[in-house]
Amino acid sequence: MNVADDNGRRKTLLEINQLKKYYPIKGGLLQRVQSHVKAVENVSFKLYEGESLGVVGESGCGKSTLGKAILGLEELTAGTVKFKETEIQSLRKKEKLKFVKEMQMIFQDPFASLNPRQKIGPAIAEVFSIHTSMSSKEKKLAVLDLLKEVGLKEEHYDRFPHEFSGGQRQRIGIARAICLNPSFIICDEAVSALDVSVQAQVLKLLKTLQQKYQLSYMFISHDLGVVRYFCDRVLVMYLGNTVEEGKVEDLYNAPLHPYTQALLSAIPRPSIEKKRNRIRLQGDLPNPADPPSGCPFHTRCPIARTQCMEEKPQWREYGEEHYAACHFAGESIFKEAK
Amino acid sequence: MPEVVQATNSPIAVTPKKDNEWLLIIKRLLRNKLAFLGLIIIILQIAMALLAPIIATHDPVKQDLSASELPVFSEDHWLGTDNYGRDVWSRIVYGSQISLLVGIVAVVLGLLGGVTLGLLGGYYKKLDGIIMRFVDLLFSFPGILLAMLIIAVLGTSLVNVAIAISIWSIPSCARIVRGSVLSIKEKEYIMAMKSVGASDLRIMIKHILPNCFAPIIVFATMRMATAILSTAALSYLGLGAQPPTPEWGSMISQGQAFMWSSPHLTIVPGIAIMLTVFAFNVLGDGLRDAIDPNMNV
Numbered sequence: 001m002n003v004a005d006d007n008g009r010r011k012t013l014l015e016i017n018q019l020k021k022y023y024p025i026k027g028g029l030l031q032r033v034q035s036h037v038k039a040v041e042n043v044s045f046k047l048y049e050g051e052s053l054g055v056v057g058e059s060g061c062g063k064s065t066l067g068k069a070i071l072g073l074e075e076l077t078a079g080t081v082k083f084k085e086t087e088i089q090s091l092r093k094k095e096k097l098k099f100v101k102e103m104q105m106i107f108q109d110p111f112a113s114l115n116p117r118q119k120i121g122p123a124i125a126e127v128f129s130i131h132t133s134m135s136s137k138e139k140k141l142a143v144l145d146l147l148k149e150v151g152l153k154e155e156h157y158d159r160f161p162h163e164f165s166g167g168q169r170q171r172i173g174i175a176r177a178i179c180l181n182p183s184f185i186i187c188d189e190a191v192s193a194l195d196v197s198v199q200a201q202v203l204k205l206l207k208t209l210q211q212k213y214q215l216s217y218m219f220i221s222h223d224l225g226v227v228r229y230f231c232d233r234v235l236v237m238y239l240g241n242t243v244e245e246g247k248v249e250d251l252y253n254a255p256l257h258p259y260t261q262a263l264l265s266a267i268p269r270p271s272i273e274k275k276r277n278r279i280r281l282q283g284d285l286p287n288p289a290d291p292p293s294g295c296p297f298h299t300r301c302p303i304a305r306t307q308c309m310e311e312k313p314q315w316r317e318y319g320e321e322h323y324a325a326c327h328f329a330g331e332s333i334f335k336e337a338k
Numbered sequence: 339m340p341e342v343v344q345a346t347n348s349p350i351a352v353t354p355k356k357d358n359e360w361l362l363i364i365k366r367l368l369r370n371k372l373a374f375l376g377l378i379i380i381i382l383q384i385a386m387a388l389l390a391p392i393i394a395t396h397d398p399v400k401q402d403l404s405a406s407e408l409p410v411f412s413e414d415h416w417l418g419t420d421n422y423g424r425d426v427w428s429r430i431v432y433g434s435q436i437s438l439l440v441g442i443v444a445v446v447l448g449l450l451g452g453v454t455l456g457l458l459g460g461y462y463k464k465l466d467g468i469i470m471r472f473v474d475l476l477f478s479f480p481g482i483l484l485a486m487l488i489i490a491v492l493g494t495s496l497v498n499v500a501i502a503i504s505i506w507s508i509p510s511c512a513r514i515v516r517g518s519v520l521s522i523k524e525k526e527y528i529m530a531m532k533s534v535g536a537s538d539l540r541i542m543i544k545h546i547l548p549n550c551f552a553p554i555i556v557f558a559t560m561r562m563a564t565a566i567l568s569t570a571a572l573s574y575l576g577l578g579a580q581p582p583t584p585e586w587g588s589m590i591s592q593g594q595a596f597m598w599s600s601p602h603l604t605i606v607p608g609i610a611i612m613l614t615v616f617a618f619n620v621l622g623d624g625l626r627d628a629i630d631p632n633m634n635v
């Protein structure tokens with residue numbers, strides 16, 4: 001589904017370079033900064049036009065922070081965000097507004113992402129008020145069109161958010177996100193709060209819109225099954241670091257990083273075969289304020305060795321567009337775990 | 339687009355339209371007997387203030403020394419007359435105009451200041467320290483002393499009483515609003531508005547403010563009681579309404595010289611003040627419970 005230029009190469013829409021986001025921990029008598037929570041640590045990746053990039057990882061690994069940092073909802077600690085060849089992280093507010101139109105976000109909780117005291121028609125129309133000088137009649141017509149486009153009805157215009165079901169509200173969120181014709185949408189756990197049948201409907205809607213408007217998605221999720229269905233490429237994060245990146249088929253069929261292997265083995269699969277080999281990771285996610293030395297994953301990695309505790313693994317290419325950060329990438333974790 | 343799946347209208351999720359939130363609140367309020375009583379007293383009082391020229395039996399400032407200090411239930415003066423022969427009932431009726439008016443003006447001004455400060459303080463972290471220290475400063479004065487100070491500077495008049503009381507209401511209002519803003523600004527719909535590029539002002543006015551209406555309304559109702567009581571107190575001290583204006587507080591202060599011979603001159607306006615303050619307080623309490631049983635104001 002990728003858009004290729006004349007040379008058959010895909011056009012880069014978004015380029016993230018060495019992005020860092022630290023949150024200060026203040027304490028002591030004078031509220032001085034004592035240390036930092038390293039929510040996102042040196043993340044770099046590219047997103048091509050028309051593709052869907054999945055970002056997966058446990059809760060607390062920095063997926064959502066990454067999304068918010070890209071949109072400028074969180075200030076970056078370091079790094080650059082390049083959108084359509086422009087570095088947007090340092091733009092001033094007015095200039096940034098142009099890019100806001102192009103980059104939108106669909107939020108996780110459809111119940112919390114709508115103002116409970118605003119009817120949904122005016123809520124969507126408000127986005128037009130911010131960015132265009134349409135008359136109120138034009139706005140209303142545009143909103144009615146949008147409602148139909150996302151599978152809602154015209155009479156929903158004058159309803160309050162609490163009068164909708166979760167799936168309908170997520171459609172409202174989608175309508176709000178696409179109303180300015182963006183080229184890039186971050187879906188932050190956009191379907192996680194919905195039940196399975198509604199998930200499928202919303203994913204289908206997102207796909208339809210992608211084809212119609214050449215959208216690129218960054219699809220943040222912890223649901224590996226959904227990501228496999230929805231995305232072209234996947235980025236795996238652990239404790240603020242990217243540990244593996246690759247095309248969906250490559251990554252799901254031949255995961256390189258032990259963390260990815262463990263994640264994939266945890267996908268529930270109905271099967272009549274004998275019990276699958278399942279890796280259960282021991283322990284919890286380490287404290288991001290005090291990440292382990294060397295490879296961030298070594299505390300829970302079944303194949304960790306002394307090298308992993310001392311040296312941080314490099315981000316290396318192992319196959320076509322298949323990257324991983326592991327000293328022993330490709331080594332299976334299954335034989336170790338008995 | 340035929341392949342777009344229509345969202346189903348689940349019967350559980352779609353609540354009937356007329357059940358909107360404020361209607362529910364009013365229903366819950368009316369179920370509370372004490373709050374209902376308070377509401378009735380307030381409605382009666384508003385009616386009394388609006389219809390004063392019709393209800394009052396006499397001119398409230400007209401003196402008639404031939405009929406001075408008549409007791410309660412005298413012929414032609416059912417609440418008696420004061421030492422100048424002015425009809426107490428008519429003075430009470432006209433006094434309610436003053437109490438309500440000064441109360442409303444004071445509360446509205448206080449809300450304007452308090453809500454602005456609270457919004458700014460809650461929304462902008464950098465302003466928060468400055469604004470809240472200023473609020474602490476106002477808090478550190480005893481209320482009536484602060485009001486007297488302001489009146490001493492501005493001069494004695496009912497307008498200045500309203501201003502003084504409004505300044506006195508600013509700090510508590512600012513704190514309440516700031517608290518709500520702090521919790522609301524972390525909500526996801528605020529993040530969503532930021533992500534579509536909404537300006538801070540738009541977010542504050544259109545998205546944060548409507549969501550802190552509940553505590554503001556409760557505060558305003560409770561504050562009305564305080565404002566009316568303070569107006570009376572300041573007038574009693576001679577800092578508010580000046581004679582011959584029929585104001586409840588000044589009626590008490592004039593009547594206290596005749597406390598033994600004509601006790602109704604102090605008791606009747608005292609009851610009027612008490613009923614009003616009581617009504618606003620129980621209504622405020624009831625509103626708070628009706629809006630959210632878990633909310634603490």
